[in-house]
Amino acid sequence: xxxxxxxxxxxxxxxxxxxxxxxxxxxxxxxxxxxxxxxxxxxxxxxxxxxxxxxxxxxxxxxxxxxxxxxxxxxxxxxxxxxxxxxxxxxxxxxxxxxxxxxxxxxxxxxxxxxxxxxxxxxxxxxxxxxxxxxxxxxxxxxxxxxxxxxxxxxxxxxxxxxxxxxxxxxxxxxxxxxxxxxxxxxxxxxxxxxxxxxxxxxxxxxxxxxxxxxxxxxxxxxxxxxxxxxxxxxxxxxxxxxxxxxxxxxxxxxxxxxxxxxxxxxxxxxxxxxxxxxxxxxxxxxxxxxxxxxxxxxxxxxxxxxxxxxxxxxxxxxxxx
Amino acid sequence: xxxxxxxxxxxxxxxxxxxxxxxxxxxxxxxxxxxxxxxxxxxxxxxxxxxxxxxxxxxxxxxxxxxxxxxxxxxxxxxxxxxxxxxxxxxxxxxxxxxxxxxxxxxxxxxxxxxxxxxxxxxxxxxxxxxxxxxxxxxxxxxxxxxxxxxxxxxxxxxxxxxxxxxxxxxxxxxxxxxxxxxxxxxxxxxxxxxxxxxxxxxxxxxxxxxxxxxxxxxxxxxxxxxxxxxxxxxxxxxxxxxxxxxxxxxxxxxxxxxxxxxxxxxxxxxxxxxxxxxxxxxxxxxxxxxxxxxxxxxxxxxxxxxxxxxxxxxxxxxxxxxxxxxxxxxxxxxxxxxxxxxxxxxxxxxxxxxxxxxxxxxxxxxxxxxxxxxxxxxxxxxxxxxxxxxxxxxxxxxxxxxxxxxxxxxxxxxxxxxxxxxxxxxxxxxxxxxxxxxxxxxxxxxxxxxxxxxxxxxxxxxxxxxxxxxxxxxxxxxxxxxxxxxxxxxxxxxxxxxxxxxxxxxxxxxxxxxxxxxxxxxxxxxx
Numbered sequence: 001x002x003x004x005x006x007x008x009x010x011x012x013x014x015x016x017x018x019x020x021x022x023x024x025x026x027x028x029x030x031x032x033x034x035x036x037x038x039x040x041x042x043x044x045x046x047x048x049x050x051x052x053x054x055x056x057x058x059x060x061x062x063x064x065x066x067x068x069x070x071x072x073x074x075x076x077x078x079x080x081x082x083x084x085x086x087x088x089x090x091x092x093x094x095x096x097x098x099x100x101x102x103x104x105x106x107x108x109x110x111x112x113x114x115x116x117x118x119x120x121x122x123x124x125x126x127x128x129x130x131x132x133x134x135x136x137x138x139x140x141x142x143x144x145x146x147x148x149x150x151x152x153x154x155x156x157x158x159x160x161x162x163x164x165x166x167x168x169x170x171x172x173x174x175x176x177x178x179x180x181x182x183x184x185x186x187x188x189x190x191x192x193x194x195x196x197x198x199x200x201x202x203x204x205x206x207x208x209x210x211x212x213x214x215x216x217x218x219x220x221x222x223x224x225x226x227x228x229x230x231x232x233x234x235x236x237x238x239x240x241x242x243x244x245x246x247x248x249x250x251x252x253x254x255x256x257x258x259x260x261x262x263x264x265x266x267x268x269x270x271x272x273x274x275x276x277x278x279x280x281x282x283x284x285x286x287x288x289x290x291x292x293x294x295x296x297x298x299x300x301x302x303x304x305x306x307x308x309x310x311x312x313x314x315x316x317x318x319x320x321x322x
Numbered sequence: 323x324x325x326x327x328x329x330x331x332x333x334x335x336x337x338x339x340x341x342x343x344x345x346x347x348x349x350x351x352x353x354x355x356x357x358x359x360x361x362x363x364x365x366x367x368x369x370x371x372x373x374x375x376x377x378x379x380x381x382x383x384x385x386x387x388x389x390x391x392x393x394x395x396x397x398x399x400x401x402x403x404x405x406x407x408x409x410x411x412x413x414x415x416x417x418x419x420x421x422x423x424x425x426x427x428x429x430x431x432x433x434x435x436x437x438x439x440x441x442x443x444x445x446x447x448x449x450x451x452x453x454x455x456x457x458x459x460x461x462x463x464x465x466x467x468x469x470x471x472x473x474x475x476x477x478x479x480x481x482x483x484x485x486x487x488x489x490x491x492x493x494x495x496x497x498x499x500x501x502x503x504x505x506x507x508x509x510x511x512x513x514x515x516x517x518x519x520x521x522x523x524x525x526x527x528x529x530x531x532x533x534x535x536x537x538x539x540x541x542x543x544x545x546x547x548x549x550x551x552x553x554x555x556x557x558x559x560x561x562x563x564x565x566x567x568x569x570x571x572x573x574x575x576x577x578x579x580x581x582x583x584x585x586x587x588x589x590x591x592x593x594x595x596x597x598x599x600x601x602x603x604x605x606x607x608x609x610x611x612x613x614x615x616x617x618x619x620x621x622x623x624x625x626x627x628x629x630x631x632x633x634x635x636x637x638x639x640x641x642x643x644x645x646x647x648x649x650x651x652x653x654x655x656x657x658x659x660x661x662x663x664x665x666x667x668x669x670x671x672x673x674x675x676x677x678x679x680x681x682x683x684x685x686x687x688x689x690x691x692x693x694x695x696x697x698x699x700x701x702x703x704x705x706x707x708x709x710x711x712x713x714x715x716x717x718x719x720x721x722x723x724x725x726x727x728x729x730x731x732x733x734x735x736x737x738x739x740x741x742x743x744x745x746x747x748x749x750x751x752x753x754x755x756x757x758x759x760x761x762x763x764x765x766x767x768x769x770x771x772x773x774x775x776x777x778x779x780x781x782x783x784x785x786x787x788x789x790x791x792x793x794x795x796x797x798x799x800x801x802x803x804x805x806x807x808x809x810x811x812x813x814x815x816x817x818x819x820x821x822x823x824x825x826x827x828x829x830x831x832x833x834x835x836x837x838x839x840x841x842x843x844x845x846x847x848x849x850x
Contacts, residue, residue: 007763008774014761022690030691030761037681044648044677048670051655055591056662065657067594067848075597078649079642086638089688094631096690101627151464152557154622154697158763161694165623167558168463169551172624185772189697189765191457192464194384197768253384296469 004183004202007158019184020160021141021177025096033089100162103175107143110134114146114153114166115300117195118240119186128218129305131238134186135204136178137211143175150300154190157203165190178205193298194253195243228309232317235310244299247321254299255292261319266293280315328730328827343428344830348435349414350728355439356410359401364793366394371752371786374779377771387769388455389470395458396475400482401442403713404571407578408524409438409489411720412517414728416493418821418828419511419844421502421837426495430488438485444478447471457767459568462549462560466541473542476535483528486574490524493517504839508602511819511844512595515602516581519609523570523577527613531567534560558623565616573612575709577605579716580647583672585844586719587651589817590666591658594845597650604643611640621692630689637687644680648673661815664738668719671746675711679704682757697767700760703753711749718745718796725800726814730827731807734799741795748788755781819844 010017014034015027055061111122112134121134136142146155148168155174156163164174178184188199206214226234236242244253255265263275268291273279282289284306287299306314329346339347369390373382382390413431417424425431448454452471456464465472497518501510538560540546547553549560588595595601617625617633651673660666682704686692695701726732755778760766764775771779813822820840824833 006774007772008778011762013758016762026690026694029688030685033681033685033688033691037678037684041674041677041681044652045674048652048655048673051652051658052660052662052670055655055658055660057659061659064592064659064847068596068653068656069594070597070600071653074653075600075646079646082642082645086641086684089684090635090638093688093690094634097630097693098627100690100693151467152461156697156763156765158694161690163622163693163696165558167551167624170558170624185763187763187765191388191461191767193455193468194388196388197384197765197770 002183004185005159007185016158019178019180020162021179022096022100023161026161029092029096036085103143103173104141107141107175109143109145110136112144112146112155114148114155114188116150116193116298117199117243119201120305126215126219128215132240133202133204135206135211135214137208138178138181138205140208141175141177143173146172146174151192152190153188153192153199156187156189157184159184163189181205181207198243228313228316229320231310231313235314236317254295257318257321259322267291268293277315280318281311284311284314326825327829328825329830330827332830343432345413345417345424345428345431346828348431349410351435352405352409352413355442356402356406359397363394363397363402366390366397368786368790370394371783375783377773377776384769385455389453391767392454392457393449396445399458400479401445403575403709404486405438406713406717407582407720408517408520411582411724412493412578415724415821416496416514416517417500418824418832419514419819420496420500421505421820421840422500423831423836425492426500427492430492434485434488437481437488441478441482441485444474444481448475448478459564460538462538462557463551465538466550473539476539480532480535483532486524487528490521493521494525502837502840504841508599509843512584512598512601513581516577516605519605520574520577523574523609523612527567527570530563534563534567561620561623562616565619569616569619570612573608575713577608579713580605582716582720583651583669585819586665586669586723587654588845589815589819590661590663590669591655592816592847593654593658594847595650596653601647601650604646607643608640611636615640618687621689622696634687634689641680641684648677664735664742665719665723667739667742668715668722672712672715672719675707675715675749679707679711682707695760697765698760699756699764699766702766703756703760706753726810727821727826729804730810731803732810732814733803733807737795737799741792744788744792744795748785748792751785752782752789755785818846
């Protein structure tokens, strides 16, 4: 399988690989300010060090030679030049920002939902839903309409130089046009709790034909042919179950799935429950109803996010984890 | 031989400190508390860096990590850096530099100190009773829905705010009413000017933070829907309120540092400050524009593009007075007689680190660039260059500069230079690597990270150890100075500023005879 594009080893030292229609704008402006800063810093440090040595206190230099308190020409120069430079930078940054902010009319729309701690994507034209993987065609403007179901998140694709906060009860937009096929890293950059750093996702960019094929496959429901426990195994990662539930008995956020089926669990209210199919289904759809003692009540409901067959798949998968 | 009376030995016993109204003793107690906070915040920082040496779990769980970065931030901002310079050096030297006995309201000054301690107690209670994992910014709706001990922490910060406001009022009135006869506004040291500008921000901005935090507590306890969208509130409103205080607060942190730097460069070059009036005015200009740039923290939050454009423009404008200050300090060195002692080394490192912090600030103020860099390690590195490379370096410059005056003892110069080298190199190793991380897309507040970032994280962690070594060396020679340091003369740096024209340490009344009239300026090196 194709690998995710690396960030550090791709591109240059100061920028990750550049793969959107405006990432080259970013790169030019970044390096413009970068080299300007390097030149000015060298000048400032150079003059400072030069003065430090030249005017070092010594037997022959015990009293300051001159007391100068101002020099109008010099002061006007070092106020005016920085002013002109920063106004130029401001304008350049604003111009590029406008391009990034206003999405083209013909952009292909995808709805994005941020939820502790995974991203889901829905294609309004076809009703297809995915979790953890955003698939889009190359070379076409894509517009994301984003919202959160709980706290603030922020949707960030370093290779495309785009980022936007995702806010509950509000829609925020972001658009991009990817220039090359491949798999790109998506991060959450607004702190959202325990698994914030694991709330990553992948942007998969395909050729337009492959994208259409992929969409057809999704519409047919390719998952129908997969055995239930394998479907569960796939969903375990795709739905972000893995960010809270381990498979090896270790505690991440919620209880581990290892050996859980058939076991007796002590609940927070003191009662006991046997883990069977009904209990598991209830815990997926109404997670707050029965809380296992010692764990926080933080899981969000998957009602409406998973089909019946998918819920069955997860239950069958848990049964295999002895 | 009889010992000369001074403010330290004038009265004996712990109660004579707890109930003192001597601004110098209050300053020294602040120094103790502030250094304790810096130590704690620093320990948390070392713990964070250690955890980040590998991409996966090492010594902390994800939740513990989130609590530790929250505490590092909250302690460093609210308990250390905001009071660091004004409450310690400000308290100690403001009245002396004005040629007077004390601040305008000595009892209010004592109240500020103990209100600070009360606020700190609430913060520590929060740490012990479940801690906080919201980040020091307390962003809603995470903070209004998260568990842990948020209310005590927020209450602590609320109380600390009053300490800050009272100190601010006290300083404003002191500068207006307590100046010695003849000491006109443009004969004031620049440290006084910056304390004055800082005090204005403290008085005007801090109440907004207090109200915001109060609203957060009301939301959490009574379900008032202000910020939480589940209750009909607006989470972005919190960010506006929060940064309406916290961006001016950045200038509460940096302005007094600029004051210290001005004093140090003048003394160690024996030069009148270049562009004195411009320096004084630019402090006030910064204080005013500081209130109008908070929105640059919200470039990706969804605020309107028009407002975003204005905030970017104003952000560039606030950079110009800071740039002018740097040029003025360097010009002050011209034709001087430079005494390359520890305070001056910290001055030099301030110039370099603050310049890097300033230029990366230009990068972040640029709209199209901030979109990519927002909430990455680039921002983390930027504000550490400004806050630690700027304020902490100036704090250290001031500590070494005024140490002989405050305690009447010299410290070991060689040890101080060794510590400086560790701190300067350690700082750059720690934080420069974070610029590269952030520019390549490493998000902040991440407990785990992708494997390819490990080498840079490892480098940054090694830098944090160098920094720690430097600070422990400093601690050692300062303690040794207090126990057995060489006695300091009245004016070891040959400064012409007023605080050096009294005994080291000063008497309780500050001067053996209070100056009747002061006609000289603080930087009159041509008349010496």
